[in-house]
Amino acid sequence: MSKDLWKVGVKWREKRPEGTIRHSQIITTYGPGALVDFVDDAAIVAGLSWWAKGEQITEDRLLAMLSKEPDFRNVKLHAPPASGRELESPDRKWIKAFRFPEWFICQNEHCWEDGGLAPRKDGAKPRRLLRINQLDGTGHKCKGGKGKASKVQPVRFTRACPAGHLDDIAWIDLAHLRRKEADPCRRPILWIDEAAASGDLDDVRLSCTGCGATIRMSYATRRMVEDHPPLGYCDGRRPWLGTDEKVECKAPMRFLLRSASHAYFSVPASVIHIPDRDAAMREKVTSVHDTIKGADDADDVRFFRKKVEAVRVALEGMSDDAVFAEILRRREGQTVARKKIKQAELEVLLAGDESQNNERFALKNVPLPKHRKGILSRIGKVVLLPRLTEVRALCGFTRFEQRTTDIDGELDIGAEVARLDEPVTWLPAVENPGEGFFFSLDESALLAWLRDKPGVEARDRLIKAGFKAWQEQRDDRKKAKDDFANVRYVLLHSLAHLLITAVSLECGYSASSIRERIYAGAGGSGILLYTASPGAEGSLGGLVEVGRHLERYLAQALDLGRLCSNDPVCAAHLPDHEVGGGDRYLEGASCHGCLLISEPSCERMNLYLDRTLVVGTVESSDAAFFEGV
Structure with a gap:
């Protein structure tokens, strides 16, 4: 895999970014897998392979704690990339994002009538729900593919599992979930009808004019219906990685609003940089280890302090017991004991x-x-x-x-x-x-x-x-x-x-x-x-x-x-x-x-x-x- 995936598809000089993000926000809110809204589109922040790296950060205590996790044993820390505002700068670096979701809602409130359908008696204004491959360029031509294309917006509903896996809702399956006819719908045409201004999911209907099936969106929020989740089971899709590779999961999928506060919880680890007194002690013991390594107890360490000037100077401020414990650790080949983050x-x-x-x-x-x-x-x-x-x-x-x-x-x-x-x-x-x-x-x-x-x-x-x-x-x-x-x-x-x-x-x-x-x-x-x-x-x-x-x-x-x-x-x-x-x-x-x-x-x-x-x-x-x- 290329080391510069963050450059792939970047349009260097076309337009300025729609916003800026502080480094601290990347750690808490806009990391890989986060859902981001733009003016006329939506995206998911790409995985780290698609990021440019910033400067390396060294913090031994944090790396030692992370090394307990098998996936992080040889990991390094880097700051997110920093970019100036000069679009033509060759040093400009980026964090990639992929378009998500891939389903869109037409923004023309007359979409239903323009499509040749009779006006609704209840005065509702359904709008087409389309997959990206059904769009006419970047919009939707409501009049059967004729005329000017209306704007579309990414659908605000998606599905996910607690482990973070994410996917588009299977809209065709959901629309026909309660359809009892044996024959499947041969020509699904999906519509979203937001009957009330409140946005309450009981007032949002998903319907199909191909067969007449309809369902309220609140139905999708149920955890289980007759021992089955209405949104299906997770197949481990991870769209932020930029591949179709999946992992085994099988957890029931849950309904998720893209802008909801629980759509993304970062998992951070932090330390306060502190002077490592034990490391300083080990360094000083190392400087005179050849002289004192034969000590049999703390009294011998005290003897070496008294008789050898270099030892007395090097070990000043350290107890004889602590110095002998370090000598004993080295003699027995024991690893350095790591203190817990807050304990240290x-x-x-x-x-x-x-x-x-x-x-x-x-x-x-x-x-x-x-x-x-x-x-x-x-x-x-x-x-x-x-x-x-x-x-x-x-x-x-x-x-x-x-x-x-x-x-x-x-x-x-x-x-x-x-x-x-x-x-x-x-x-x-x-x-x-x-x-x-x-x-x-x-x-x-x-x-x-x-x-x-x-x-x-x-x-x-x-x-x-x-x-x-x-x-x-x-x-x-x-x-x-x-x-x-x-x-x-x-x-x-x-x-x-x-x-x-x-x-x-x-x-x-x-x-x-x-x-x-x-x-x-x-x-x-x-x-x-x-x-x-x-x-x-x-x-x-x-x-x-x-x-x-x-x-x-x-x-x-x-x-x-x-x-x-x-x-x-x-x-x-x-x-x-x-x-x-x-x-x-x-x-x-x-x-x-x-x-x-x-x-x-x-x-x-x-x-x-x-x-x-x-x-x-x-x-x-x-x-x-x-x-x-």
Whole structure:
């Protein structure tokens, strides 16, 4: 296969593009397999073989995590291509897209009458539904192939499966699905009749004038009809790869609106670039390994420090036990143990070692009073990050249901995520500089809250019951894990949302430009709020200033949580714990008036939220972590 497929069919000098896309949007919204609307057409973004590559990005921690997946063992990271506005530039690079869907609706509202059919008694204005090979050039000549061609628009309905496979609806089969005559339609002529302006699928009819068959489009949205999906079973078609090669799937196909929010869920993986203290230690041990490799214990390492000046200088700042553990690892031929993504980040943030600062990462500790009172009595550590870099890569995508990393930031995608290419040799990634602040909750205060607050255990049971109900109504119920369904995570997540709303009023960033990173694993509990926005807005310094006055902003956040504009209804809400009892299985007291924020800012799509765990509300105060401060 050619290495420059992105050049195939490119019309270099004909017209300017209809729009532009930022690199960060490519990772989240417009990656391979995404459906894109243009002015008079629609397309699907092509797979990575059809992309020009940008500069290579190096991030060892992210690559090490991705290497767990068999398809990503030798993968590299590249930025998406960057193009200037000069159309004649020979260095101009592109991302290809293919036309999809291949069915179109005539835009002439008189198409029915122009085709020689009697006006409808109900006043409806059906329009022809045509495949691309039935078009007259780029339009439809409604008068039997005569006259001027009317404009056509891509049909807004298609079908897909949760694994991301996509295909046109088999329109002829669907139109005749309920036809009971034994003889098939010999000359299908399809029409779409949108009887009402609302767009409700009950008011959209698909009909055939070849045999008189008709069906409402709402019928296509049913999962099963007499044990069969009305849209058929998936045959593994992947039109974004630009080939007719299919994979085995056989999942029931679902009805999909091209512009629906669940038509494309990117599966990203991200890390905060941090100095690898263990790597630095291994490098220093390597420099004197020939001298110290015969050490039998930590006391021998201490002896070498005392007697050999080069060893003392190289190993300064490292413990004898850590150095001997590294010697022993090499002696026994063991591989370097990889720490989980968020575990490694949390260790660096809690250690607060300012000597590890570099051009991509810098931290500064905020001294806290020894005897803390009020809100600060619940805080363990505050760290300012005047400089940080987030590296985010696109690893795949799904439709209908999102797949994300686990509570430690690790990715496990398996076969349930659509591939970006065949085979995958590189992944699109972005490197976003920014700034922010981190704070941890005091572990002793957390343990006391879990132990002494009477409502915490009851709330925990409700959250877990809601998760089980949510899991039962999912197609991949066996894949969903309850990592996030616990009160510790929900507390941290809800507090982060309140704080984002509070600080966005003064810090210089919009709320959608601030991103959260929740640490709730075995290593500790903390929140990192940072901005990783492209351009100058990502380095204003406003979040660092917030971190210096964290107590004041936490007080504002807690005030926002105590009373919601939708109280008492919001405060009384509990996670739905029965399938069919509702559709908010993973949220307690939360709504758009208090906790819900811009989804790009949230790492869990505005799920696992409950302000009752943060602060007392008009309904309850027996589970609030910050009650009484």
